Amino acid sequence: xxxxxxxxxxTEQKILLVVLDGLGGLPRKGKTELESASIPxxxxxxxxxxxxxxxxxxxxxxxxxxxxxxxxxxxxxIKYDVGRGVLEALGxxxxxxxxxxxARANFATLAPDGTIGDRRAGRIPDDLCVSLCARLQAAIxxxxxxxxxxxxxxxHRFVVVFQGQGLVGGLADSDPQxxxxxxxxxxxxxxxxxxxxxxxxxxxxxxxxxxxxxDKANFVLLRGFALPPSIPSMRDxxxxxxxxxxxxxxxxxxxxxxxMDVLETGSTWESxxxxxxxxxxxxxxxxxxHLKETDKAGEDGNFEAKQKFIEQFDEEVLPQLQSLKPDVLxxxxxxxxxxxxxxxxxxxxxxxxxxxxxxxxxxREEFGERACGRGTIGRIDSVKLMNLLLANSLKLRKFGA
Amino acid sequence: xxxxxxxxxxTEQKILLVVLDGLGGLPRKGKTELESASIPxxxxxxxxxxxxxxxxxxxxxxxxxxxxxxxxxxxxxIKYDVGRGVLEALGxxxxxxxxxxxARANFATLAPDGTIGDRRAGRIPDDLCVSLCARLQAAIxxxxxxxxxxxxxxxHRFVVVFQGQGLVGGLADSDPQxxxxxxxxxxxxxxxxxxxxxxxxxxxxxxxxxxxxxDKANFVLLRGFALPPSIPSMRDxxxxxxxxxxxxxxxxxxxxxxxMDVLETGSTWESxxxxxxxxxxxxxxxxxxHLKETDKAGEDGNFEAKQKFIEQFDEEVLPQLQSLKPDVLxxxxxxxxxxxxxxxxxxxxxxxxxxxxxxxxxxREEFGERACGRGTIGRIDSVKLMNLLLANSLKLRKFGA
Numbered sequence: 001x002x003x004x005x006x007x008x009x010x011t012e013q014k015i016l017l018v019v020l021d022g023l024g025g026l027p028r029k030g031k032t033e034l035e036s037a038s039i040p041x042x043x044x045x046x047x048x049x050x051x052x053x054x055x056x057x058x059x060x061x062x063x064x065x066x067x068x069x070x071x072x073x074x075x076x077x078i079k080y081d082v083g084r085g086v087l088e089a090l091g092x093x094x095x096x097x098x099x100x101x102x103a104r105a106n107f108a109t110l111a112p113d114g115t116i117g118d119r120r121a122g123r124i125p126d127d128l129c130v131s132l133c134a135r136l137q138a139a140i141x142x143x144x145x146x147x148x149x150x151x152x153x154x155x156h157r158f159v160v161v162f163q164g165q166g167l168v169g170g171l172a173d174s175d176p177q178x179x180x181x182x183x184x185x186x187x188x189x190x191x192x193x194x195x196x197x198x199x200x201x202x203x204x205x206x207x208x209x210x211x212x213x214x215d216k217a218n219f220v221l222l223r224g225f226a227l228p229p230s231i232p233s234m235r236d237x238x239x240x241x242x243x244x245x246x247x248x249x250x251x252x253x254x255x256x257x258x259x260m261d262v263l264e265t266g267s268t269w270e271s272x273x274x275x276x277x278x279x280x281x282x283x284x285x286x287x288x289x290h291l292k293e294t295d296k297a298g299e300d301g302n303f304e305a306k307q308k309f310i311e312q313f314d315e316e317v318l319p320q321l322q323s324l325k326p327d328v329l330x331x332x333x334x335x336x337x338x339x340x341x342x343x344x345x346x347x348x349x350x351x352x353x354x355x356x357x358x359x360x361x362x363x364r365e366e367f368g369e370r371a372c373g374r375g376t377i378g379r380i381d382s383v384k385l386m387n388l389l390l391a392n393s394l395k396l397r398k399f400g401a
Numbered sequence: 402x403x404x405x406x407x408x409x410x411x412t413e414q415k416i417l418l419v420v421l422d423g424l425g426g427l428p429r430k431g432k433t434e435l436e437s438a439s440i441p442x443x444x445x446x447x448x449x450x451x452x453x454x455x456x457x458x459x460x461x462x463x464x465x466x467x468x469x470x471x472x473x474x475x476x477x478x479i480k481y482d483v484g485r486g487v488l489e490a491l492g493x494x495x496x497x498x499x500x501x502x503x504a505r506a507n508f509a510t511l512a513p514d515g516t517i518g519d520r521r522a523g524r525i526p527d528d529l530c531v532s533l534c535a536r537l538q539a540a541i542x543x544x545x546x547x548x549x550x551x552x553x554x555x556x557h558r559f560v561v562v563f564q565g566q567g568l569v570g571g572l573a574d575s576d577p578q579x580x581x582x583x584x585x586x587x588x589x590x591x592x593x594x595x596x597x598x599x600x601x602x603x604x605x606x607x608x609x610x611x612x613x614x615x616d617k618a619n620f621v622l623l624r625g626f627a628l629p630p631s632i633p634s635m636r637d638x639x640x641x642x643x644x645x646x647x648x649x650x651x652x653x654x655x656x657x658x659x660x661m662d663v664l665e666t667g668s669t670w671e672s673x674x675x676x677x678x679x680x681x682x683x684x685x686x687x688x689x690x691h692l693k694e695t696d697k698a699g700e701d702g703n704f705e706a707k708q709k710f711i712e713q714f715d716e717e718v719l720p721q722l723q724s725l726k727p728d729v730l731x732x733x734x735x736x737x738x739x740x741x742x743x744x745x746x747x748x749x750x751x752x753x754x755x756x757x758x759x760x761x762x763x764x765r766e767e768f769g770e771r772a773c774g775r776g777t778i779g780r781i782d783s784v785k786l787m788n789l790l791l792a793n794s795l796k797l798r799k800f801g802a
Contacts, residue, residue, distance in 0.1 A: 060788025064801035087802045346792045370763045379779045
């Protein structure tokens with residue numbers, strides 16, 4: 001039992017954690033996306049909130065969405081490793097159990113000489129992927145005692161989950177990562193992986209047989225074999241009754257991994273906010289609201305779009321959140337996605353925490369990366385944010401006497 | 402395998418790490434050595450660079466040069482302990498292997514009653530030290546299977562290295578640390594140290610015999626027994642091809658310990674910079690440039706001299722470094738050596754990091770301790786600087802998905 005777990009108690013206070021995905025940025029003409037944005041509500045809130053910077057995993061480390069979110073939920077992101085296959089399964093809306101072996105899969109083209117002609121099967125269209133996945137699902141319902149689940153992704157991508165006894169992750173990929181090479185057998189030096197190796201290779205053989213009428217998508221490649229980590233739930237660990245509101249499946253899946261109730265919602269911010277308002281008095285005391293678009297704009301290298309989404313949050317979303325009067329309102333990101341870098345980055349993430357118990361800055365600060373760097377929260381690891389959320393909602397007993 | 406090691410990849414980007422030894426200082430009349438210095442190039446660079454403070458080992462801990470540099474190279478300075486004997490051996494230009502037992506040694510005066518009359522043999526001159534070391538080397542080429550290497554230092558100081566099978570460090574010194582006491586036998590409670598104890602005591606006996614015609618330097622004292630730590634190389638661990646440019650042997654030795662290529666150079670800053678320019682396009686992607694004089698001035702308690710060396714760096718060295726256009730340019734110190742203290746200290750060390758991916762301060766800052774305390778890098782442990790150097794040169798993959 002860790003310190004937080006040993007001190008957590010149930011209280012009436014409600015926490016609202018808003019994650020603007022990829023919030024942190026880098027300056028263009030002297031100002032970051034957030035600093036450039038016209039955000040009067042956030043600026044006003046900053047005057048009475050604590051500001052700080054979050055280090056998602058460690059100095060200089062660029063996190064993926066999995067570790068970045070686990071840290072925000074109070075879980076050591078290095079200890080609880082969410083493997084690639086699991087993340088893909090979560091991303092298409094599956095909720096694998098801790099014993100389910102998940103793999104990313106590609107449709108690929110096997111050349112007559114037995115080498116991989118095209119690892120992406122000529123980038124087949126989505127609808128073909130859907131129908132071929134349905135065909136594989138029908139042809140391969142089980143292997144040994146393992147139930148097989150095949151679900152389409154985008155283009156040539158799909159996911160396979162094997163639900164059986166004694167399956168393990170960490171197998172070597174069958175994907176040789178380069179066209180012109182022979183596919184590899186799934187393999188593992190660990191004798192305990194024998195069944196997993198057998199079942200997954202059998203899947204490849206059966207899939208090849210089922211796809212033999214295809215020109216391009218006549219083969220499958222598997223990689224990123226992983227089981228979901230076994231994670232103590234937020235309910236057990238922190239005495240919270242947590243809920244997730246997220247439009248994107250992967251974030252819903254990550255929330256489910258830590259035991260949140262995943263609320264049904266639509267794909268727009270307005271729909272997410274409506275869901276939040278509807279459930280606000282429904283018995284949950286922790287709400288995780290995930291807003292994806294800031295990250296997408298950053299990934300696209302689109303500074304203006306990212307800035308605009310931040311402005312839209314300020315104008316359309318934040319006043320509605322404030323009207324709910326959460327005891328603790330925290331607005332931050334999971335990681336930085338500077339438009340300048342057009343991808344995730346290692347930079348610290350601005351955080352704003354409003355509660356009756358924070359010490360605001362003594363100079364009026366606007367909400368931005370550098371103001372947060374001067375903030376009263378200081379720089380903390382993302383995994384410690386939960387300590388502050390619980391403390392500010394009076395959900396932590398005193399440590400020692 | 403640690404996190405950094407698991408994420409490091411090879412890229413074209415070049416990192417230049419400049420260590421102004423003992424850079425950090427303390428104020429006299431309100432300003433530190435660095436803050437007092439007229440450094441227009443550094444100030445201008447600070448406007449577009451990230452600033453921060455490095456904690457060499459831990460809060461309040463004053464480091465020696467060994468741990469301070471290992472931390473800058475990305476190695477936990479508490480885990481990788483460079484013993485005193487090893488540091489002395491490195492300091493006189495030896496490159497001991499992980500199985501070589503190194504010891505610091507003094508020529509001393511043994512009084513007729515068997516006590517130490519003078520632990521420093523009346524501080525004999527350097528040339529006598531050189532000739533007596535040559536005499537010991539000739540008289541004692543080996544002991545058992547161990548090759549014996551005797552090398553002069555300054556004054557009464559020298560170094561002995563024993564190269565044999567199964568030698569261990571951590572033996573108790575023969576030096577009683579006080580005149581008027583009897584010398585101690587080299588000793589260890591560890592049975593595995595029996596050979597090392599025997600060989601080192603035999604060295605003392607043979608040396609005493611070889612020195613019996615001497616009035617003052619008729620005896621030797623040994624201390625600081627240590628083997629070099631076995632350290633994974635920067636090449637293996639971080640996929641770097643690192644080079645060291647340092648005029649002083651100890652820093653060259655420390656660089657060699659972590660697998661850097663130690664480039665031939667002269668004793669002046671100009672010579673060091675010439676070496677850097679010559680090798681800049683020679684295939685290395687990490688350059689460690691060590692400049693010693695700031696530390697020496699600090700050790701001498703000479704505020705003005707330290708300030709002047711910083712100004713000289715700014716005027717003569719920095720423009721040449723900038724003309725090489727390193728992808729990442731980092732200027733810092735290994736530790737602080739405030740003239741006020743006339744020695745190493747525990748104070749955080751200013752760091753400046755220039756790359757396309759840093760977030761500079763939004764107020765124009767000059768380069769100095771207190772500006773760095775307000776900087777966008779914040780306060781980080783020195784051992785985490787390497788994370789930032791690798792991140793900013795795009796040499797770290799994303800962690801998790």
